[in-house]
Amino acid sequence: MSIATLHDENERLKALLAQTQATLSEHQGALAASEEARRRLEVILGELRRDKFGSKSEKLRPDQYHLPLEDVEIAQGILDAAQERAEKVIQGRSRSDPDRGSHRNRGCLPAHLPRVERIIEPASTLSPCGCGAMTKIGEDVSKRLDVIPAQWRVLVTRRPKYICRRCSGPVAQAHAPEHVVPGGLPTEAAIAHVIVSKFGDHTPFYRQAEIYARQGIRLDRATLGNWSGRACFHLQPIADHMRRHLAMADRLFMDETTAPVLDPGRGQTKKGYFWVRSRQTTVATAVQVHRSCCSDMPPVAAAPSRSSSWTALAEASCNAMPMTDMTG
Known part of the structure; x- marks a missing residue:
């Protein structure tokens, strides 16, 4: 056996060893994720047993299981991703198979949502045999749920002034529109967003202020509370009408x-x-x-x-x- 052949065999064995180590690492990650999911399930199972057979003081309310169950779902997601990575390394796939059962759709995409299509063409549609352009015979279609985060903007309102230069007549200008906060910063849409987040989504003002600060908008919780109070004042006639209608x-x-x-x-x-x-x-x-x-x-x-x-x-x-x- 020549030296060149031994060198090539050595390189092949090194590559095989690296692949084996990568596969082992992926399996160890999947095993750790599985163990974490098992541990969390055992905790929930213990709580359920205590709730069923324990004393009254140890029993839990049904809404107290939401957070542990969410942790289990997170652990399951980590486990799924680790298993997919391990299978990809073992089988040497360069891309995931869209027809695999693990890629299941866990929800129905509503029909009223707008569809934004993008087409990913091959690098070349010319036949490698030199016969010219290839013919399209079908396509694979996948649908995924996407989101555009709430985007704040500055609404600039201009009210031009007009005057007749031939005479000293009055200045013509449109009246300023009425606002919930006269001369203030927010539009009515911004105030509605704050109110729905507070009373509909149960997001306190201080948490809203932290969320807005991530987009560079500095608002104090007292300011948000003042906006909501002004809106409640203007909404009071609607509430009074509903109360009379109810009576x-x-x-x-x-x-x-x-x-x-x-x-x-x-x-x-x-x-x-x-x-x-x-x-x-x-x-x-x-x-x-x-x-x-x-x-x-x-x-x-x-x-x-x-x-x-x-x-x-x-x-x-x-x-x-x-x-x-x-x-x-």
Whole structure:
């Protein structure tokens, strides 16, 4: 055997060793991810057993399982990615196979979302045999969910002034539009975004301020609170109209939910209340089905503040409405 042959065989064995080490590393990563997922599942299983067989003080609420289950999903995603990487190294694939079952679609893409298409052509469509351009016989189509992060912009409003140079007539200029914050920084769309994030998505003002700061927008939480307060002032007539509309119903239904609330100055919490009253066209009970005399009215629900009085609502509504249990 010649020296050149031995050199080539040595290089081949070195490459094989490097590939084997890479494969081993990928398998070790997949094994570690699998072990982490198993450990988290054992923790959740222990909590479920304690909830079912333990004492009442050890039992958990159903919403307390959300975060552990999310951790398990994250660990499962790490495990899937590690296994795919290991298989790719073992089989020597340069790209993933789109037809593999592991690439399953975990959700339906809504039809109303806009579709943005991009076509990835081969580096060359000329036949390597020299016969000219190749003919398209089909294509592979994949759909993925994409997102464009919220993009803030500066809305510049210009109001030109006009005057007649031949005479000393008045200056013509359009009136300045009314705003929720006169002469302030935000547009009505920005204020609506802040309110929905606060009361709809449960994102406090200080967290919103941190989110906006990542885009270079410096807003204090007090500023966001002032914007929301001004918007609530202008929205109050709508809430009053809904309350009057609600009082026109034959029957009202109320749900009372308690929640711990920080009590300033005492260093502890006190019991707070969420009161939601609603009007429904049909209410099912264990005895019979009661139908409202105003069944042609759409359902309405309102959440009053702690200082709201049911007595005032009872006086403004039908005298036949059973309000004795709600005025206390």
